[in-house]
Amino acid sequence: MQVSVNKKSERKAAYIFIIPAVVLLAAFLLYPALQTVRYAFTDYNIMRPDRIKFCGLNNFVELFQDKDFWIAVKNTLYFTVLVVPFQTVLALALALLISSRRKGVSIFRAAYFSPQVTSMVVVAILWTVLYNSNPSSGLLNALLVKLGMEPCGFLNDPKTAMNSIIFMSAWQGAGYQMMIFLAGLQGIPKDQYEAASIDGAGKIKSFFYVTLPGLKNVISYVIMITVIQAMKLFTQPYVMTKGGPQNSTRTLVYYVYEQGFQKRNFGYACAVAAVFFVIVISLSIGMKKIIKAE
Amino acid sequence: MRRRAVTVTVTAMMLSCLCAGCGQVKERVNEDGESVITVWSPTDEPAIEEWWVEKIEAFNEQHKGSIHLQREAIVRADSYAYEDKINAAITSNDLPDILFVDGPTVSVYAANEITLPIDDFFTQEEWDDFLDSSKQQNTYDGKIYAIGATESSVALYYNADMLAEAGIRIPESKEEAWTWTEFYDAAKKLTKDGVVGTNIIMDKGEGLPYVLEQFWISNGTDLVSADGSQADGYINSPEGIEAAEFLNSLIQDGYANIDPIQKEFHNERAATMLGGSWEVATLENDYPDLNWGVTYFPVADNGGTLTSPTGDWVASVTKNAQDLDAVKEVMNFLFSEENVTTYAQAISKPPTRRSSYDVLTEYNEYPRSLFKEQLMETGHPRPRTPSYSVLSAEFSEALLNIFTGVDAKEALDAAAAATDKDYNKYYAE
Numbered sequence: 231m232q233v234s235v236n237k238k239s240e241r242k243a244a245y246i247f248i249i250p251a252v253v254l255l256a257a258f259l260l261y262p263a264l265q266t267v268r269y270a271f272t273d274y275n276i277m278r279p280d281r282i283k284f285c286g287l288n289n290f291v292e293l294f295q296d297k298d299f300w301i302a303v304k305n306t307l308y309f310t311v312l313v314v315p316f317q318t319v320l321a322l323a324l325a326l327l328i329s330s331r332r333k334g335v336s337i338f339r340a341a342y343f344s345p346q347v348t349s350m351v352v353v354a355i356l357w358t359v360l361y362n363s364n365p366s367s368g369l370l371n372a373l374l375v376k377l378g379m380e381p382c383g384f385l386n387d388p389k390t391a392m393n394s395i396i397f398m399s400a401w402q403g404a405g406y407q408m409m410i411f412l413a414g415l416q417g418i419p420k421d422q423y424e425a426a427s428i429d430g431a432g433k434i435k436s437f438f439y440v441t442l443p444g445l446k447n448v449i450s451y452v453i454m455i456t457v458i459q460a461m462k463l464f465t466q467p468y469v470m471t472k473g474g475p476q477n478s479t480r481t482l483v484y485y486v487y488e489q490g491f492q493k494r495n496f497g498y499a500c501a502v503a504a505v506f507f508v509i510v511i512s513l514s515i516g517m518k519k520i521i522k523a524e
Numbered sequence: 525m526r527r528r529a530v531t532v533t534v535t536a537m538m539l540s541c542l543c544a545g546c547g548q549v550k551e552r553v554n555e556d557g558e559s560v561i562t563v564w565s566p567t568d569e570p571a572i573e574e575w576w577v578e579k580i581e582a583f584n585e586q587h588k589g590s591i592h593l594q595r596e597a598i599v600r601a602d603s604y605a606y607e608d609k610i611n612a613a614i615t616s617n618d619l620p621d622i623l624f625v626d627g628p629t630v631s632v633y634a635a636n637e638i639t640l641p642i643d644d645f646f647t648q649e650e651w652d653d654f655l656d657s658s659k660q661q662n663t664y665d666g667k668i669y670a671i672g673a674t675e676s677s678v679a680l681y682y683n684a685d686m687l688a689e690a691g692i693r694i695p696e697s698k699e700e701a702w703t704w705t706e707f708y709d710a711a712k713k714l715t716k717d718g719v720v721g722t723n724i725i726m727d728k729g730e731g732l733p734y735v736l737e738q739f740w741i742s743n744g745t746d747l748v749s750a751d752g753s754q755a756d757g758y759i760n761s762p763e764g765i766e767a768a769e770f771l772n773s774l775i776q777d778g779y780a781n782i783d784p785i786q787k788e789f790h791n792e793r794a795a796t797m798l799g800g801s802w803e804v805a806t807l808e809n810d811y812p813d814l815n816w817g818v819t820y821f822p823v824a825d826n827g828g829t830l831t832s833p834t835g836d837w838v839a840s841v842t843k844n845a846q847d848l849d850a851v852k853e854v855m856n857f858l859f860s861e862e863n864v865t866t867y868a869q870a871i872s873k874p875p876t877r878r879s880s881y882d883v884l885t886e887y888n889e890y891p892r893s894l895f896k897e898q899l900m901e902t903g904h905p906r907p908r909t910p911s912y913s914v915l916s917a918e919f920s921e922a923l924l925n926i927f928t929g930v931d932a933k934e935a936l937d938a939a940a941a942a943t944d945k946d947y948n949k950y951y952a953e
Contacts, residue, residue, distance in 0.1 A: 275950050276611045277636035366718050366793070367785040386782055386928055472728050474921060475928035491608055493914045493946065 263507070270504045274497035276490070282497075289501035299502060301477045302485040303509070309396060309481065310460040317400040318452055321407030326441075328408070329415045339412070346405040354469035357398040361385050361470075385471050388478035395466045395479055403459070407452050414448035415441070450521045457517065461510050482506045552621070552846050558592040559850040564610075565624035566600035566837070571870040573597065583857050591850045596620065614638060621845040622854065625670065626730070627661045627835035628906035628916070631752065634664035635910030635951060639840040641667035645852050646859075653861070657834040658876040661905035671855065672838035673864045674873035677801045677895040677903060678735050679832065680707075680822060684815040686714055686795040694819055698830055698902065701820035704739075704770050711779035714795035721779035723794040724771060732920040733906055734833050735798050739767035741831045741904050742824040747919060748943070752909030753952070755943035759919065760936035767824075768923065768932040775927045782927050790814065801895040805872035818891045821898065834903035836873065874899055914946040915939075 273285045293299050328338050345353060361384035362368030371381040384394045418441065426436040442449075464483040467473050473480035473488065480488075486506065490499030552560045567573070576595055583593045600606040613619045625633060633639040643651075651659065651668075655675060662670040680702070687694060690713045695701050702710065711721025725731040733747070740746055745763040748755045758764065774780040781788065789797035790811050797803075798821070807816055821832040839858065845851050857863065865883050868875035874887060874895055881887050887896045909915060918939035925935040 273949070275636075277614060277632065277638060278950070279615045362785070363783045364781055364785070368783070383928075388928060472921075472924075474728075474924045476925050476930055488917070491611060492604060492917050494611070495946070 266500045266503050266507075269497050269500040271501075272497045274500070276494040276496045285497070289498050290505075292498065293501050293505065298477060298480065299485065302480050302482045302502075305392060305478070305480055306461060306463065306482045308392060309399075309463050310457055312393075313396045313399055313403075313460050314453060314456045316396065317404050317456055318407060318449070320400055321404040321452070322411050322445075322449075324404060324408040325411035325415055326437075329412060339409075342408055343405040345402045348402075350402065350465040351469055353398070353402050354466050357394075358385065358470045361394055361398075363387075386475055388474075388476040391471055391475060391478045395463075395470065399460075399463070399466060403456070407456065410448060410452055411445065414445045418444035454514070454517060454521075457513065458510065461506075461513070482509075554592055556589070556592070558587075558590060559847040560592045560594065561622065561845075561847070561850050561854050562620035563593070563595040563622040563624070563839070563854075564598055564620040565595065565839075566606050567597040569871070572867070575867055575870045579858070579863060583854070587853070591847075591853060593854055617844060619842040619844040621842060621847075621851050622839050623842050624837050624839050626837055627670075627672070628733075628908070628912050630662050630670045630838060630840065631664040631908040632910050632912050633840060634667075634669040637843060639669050639842055640845070641669055642671065642841055642855065643668050645841075645855050646671075653877045653879050655876050655878065655899060655903075657899055657903035657905060658836075658838075661835055661908070662838055664908060670838040670840040671859050672836050672876050673859060673867040674836050674871055675801075675834055675876050675899055675903075676836045676873060677832050677834060677898045678738075678798055679801075679818050679820060679894055679898060681789060681797045681799045681803065681807075681816055681818045683789070683792060683795045684817045686719070686792075687817075690714055694817065698820045698897065701830065702822045703825045703828070704822055705825050707822040708770070708774065708779070711774055711796065712777070715779045718793065720781055720784075720788070720794050721796065722774060723784050723788045723797040723799075724774065724780050725798060726782055726784055728920060728924060730916060730920075732923055733916050734835065736767075736771060736923065737906060737919075738821060738831045738833055738904065739771060739824070740764050742822075742828040743767045744824070744829065746907065747915060748907045748909050752907060752911070753947055755911075755915060755947075756937075756940040758940070759915075759922075759943070760933065760940045764936060765932045768926050768936060771923070772926050772932065789816075801892075802871075802873055804891055804895075818894055820894070821902070830902045831904050832898040832902045834899060834905050909943075909947065910951045911943050911946040915943045918942045 269282075270289055271284060271286060272282045273288070274282045324342050328335055328342070331338065359367075360369050363371065363381065363383050363386045365371040365375045365381045368381075368384070370384070374381055383390055385391050422440045422444070423436055426440050431439060462483050463481045464487065467479040467481055467484045468487070471479045473484050482502065483506070486499045486503050489495045489502060552562075554560050565576075576597070580593050580595060583591075587593075598606050598609055610619070610623065610625075619638070623633075623639065625639075630639070634641075654671070658672055658675055659668060662668050662672070682694065687710075690710075692710050692713065693706075707722070714721040725735045737747055740759070740763070743763040743766055745758055745761045745767075747759045747764075749758055775782050781794075785791070785793060788794040789799065790807065792814070799818075804818070807814060820830075823830055839855065841848070841851055841855070859877075861877060861879050864875050864877045865880040868880060869884060874892070875881065875884060881896065886892050906912070907915060922935040922939040926932050
């Protein structure tokens with residue numbers, strides 16, 4: 231009897247403890263999310279909040295015929311598919327590099343992590359200058375010209391703009407994943423490496439047969455968060471390219487912002503956001519299933 | 525039972541959010557019984573910030589016991605942060621009494637009944653003192669919705685040494701302004717040794733319609749129809765396409781950079797520049813060794829229209845204003861002869877009141893006189909259409925697409941279609 235009363239009051243306490251979190255989540259996540267779905271079925275223009283009319287599935291019909299929307303889907307997926315492996319491998323390589331060193335570890339760790347501490351807006355502005363298509367003002371192009379190569383359009387060329395953003399994003403983001411990998415590497419027992427070397431495994435073999443399996447959970451976690459972050463790509467196109475040139479860097483979140491706030495087509499932006507939400511949720515569920523199955 | 529408790533809490537919380545969203549209209553009176561009038565405007569350079577502090581203090585001193593004026597300076601940078609804040613205030617019905625907006629957006633706010641007409645705020649005599657270019661920009665549907673203290677204009681700055689060396693003619697009067705062909709030939713001649721012939725504003729934002737719309741006007745067309753209801757047949761008319769192709773030729777042939785460095789002209793990396801009237805002060809103060817001059821905005825070949833950009837930030841009165849008499853008092857104060865003059869002086873921009881030019885005599889002398897002349901005789905404000913936000917974004921995008929290889933007609937057709945779609949969706953009768 232006594233036990234059950236205790237349990238009861240414990241439960242009560244538990245509910246009280248989660249109330250702040252629930253309230254905040256509901257106010258800043260659940261409520262706006264539900265409103266987004268509601269507005270997706272209206273012709274809401276931000277300038278006329280008192281003249282919102284229900285318009286059924288119009289926004290969704292329009293959306294599925296909207297060329298720009300599909301380009302944004304394609305760009306977002308392209309970015310994700312390329313940046314995730316690139317950034318993960320880069321982070322793992324940096325982590326291995328650091329963990330194999332004895333001296334100056336903290337200096338390297340800080341150096342690789344520092345882009346992550348810097349605001350993305352600052353990093354994006356910096357890289358816009360580096361990527362300047364004019365060899366007399368863009369550092370990278372000056373270097374290319376010095377090496378006797380043709381200058382590259384980078385952000386001004388639809389063929390290279392997204393790849394340029396992918397490269398700088400991976401450079402900026404890899405430091406964070408590197409820290410997670412470093413923690414994971416420390417969790418692999420030393421004796422496994424010893425056993426492997428006794429069995430005659432070299433560095434490469436022990437990487438594939440000890441390190442990688444030991445990092446399996448960490449890798450799947452890193453991939454998961456990188457995918458979700460990649461899907462939300464916004465700051466880089468916003469600061470560096472405004473979605474151009476020729477639509478080549480317009481991502482879904484940028485498209486939502488552009489439609490909703492710049493063009494004030496809020497109902498339509500909500501429809502895009504709702505579809506985006508469905509895409510991200512299905513991706514997350516799909517990935518979880520694959521990871522679990524493995 | 526507990527589950528119910530949680531459900532009740534969440535529901536109550538959501539309801540309270542809803543109520544907070546609707547927001548009760550607060551009475552704009554302070555504890556001293558004074559009508560509180562709030563002004564929103566973007567943060568500005570120190571001289572202007574000081575102007576505000578001084579003027580607000582003076583106003584509040586004069587109106588003690590009746591009106592209290594306050595200003596909220598909002599950081600704008602070059603992004604849409606200011607507009608985002610306005611959007612939020614529109615939704616929550618919490619706009620300030622007086623709202624500063626960028627000139628071409630006056631019609632957007634007016635068409636959506638967010639701002640009120642202010643024709644009766646000033647006497648006819650006072651209105652007559654304001655420049656036509658400014659009044660024209662601030663008029664929507666026959667009524668005046670905003671008022672500004674300063675104007676702007678854009679003309680062609682040139683590096684006098686480089687032009688002299690290349691032996692290029694400098695126009696002395698607006699009738700002699702360079703034609704596009706002359707502009708192109710000069711840019712071609714001047715491009716050498718890491719210096720480009722010209723700098724056409726490439727900010728990927730509002731600067732593009734502000735400066736480059738003039739090429740459409742000069743070639744006998746515009747971005748939209750006069751009543752602002754249609755873009756198709758204007759922005760993408762044969763004349764418009766020709767204008768875009770002309771600008772593109774400057775970029776493609778290497779006579780202008782698509783990615784110019786900051787202050788390209790000031791640092792002698794561009795021989796000419798389509799620059800704003802505010803550059804005069806910058807060049808005088810920060811680049812005293814540069815030998816520069818300024819001449820008229822180029823005009824289309826074969827007798828194109830003489831034209832130049834105008835427009836600046838202006839003050840409008842919002843629908844959330846309560847004490848309109850007090851607002852009128854404030855507006856009369858802010859835009860009095862004296863205050864327009866001191867404001868224009870502080871910000872180094874041409875004033876909107878003719879009478880201010882009697883005091884600011886520097887506008888009678890070159891180079892400022894050229895901007896005054898353009899403003900009074902060839903100024904054209906940006907299009908007045910409720911779909912301006914879409915038009916502006918689409919125009920910038922179209923130009924950037926053209927400059928990176930898309931066919932001019934295709935890009936401008938897309939801009940026309942998107943603008944017309946917005947107009948027809950929300951504003952067509």
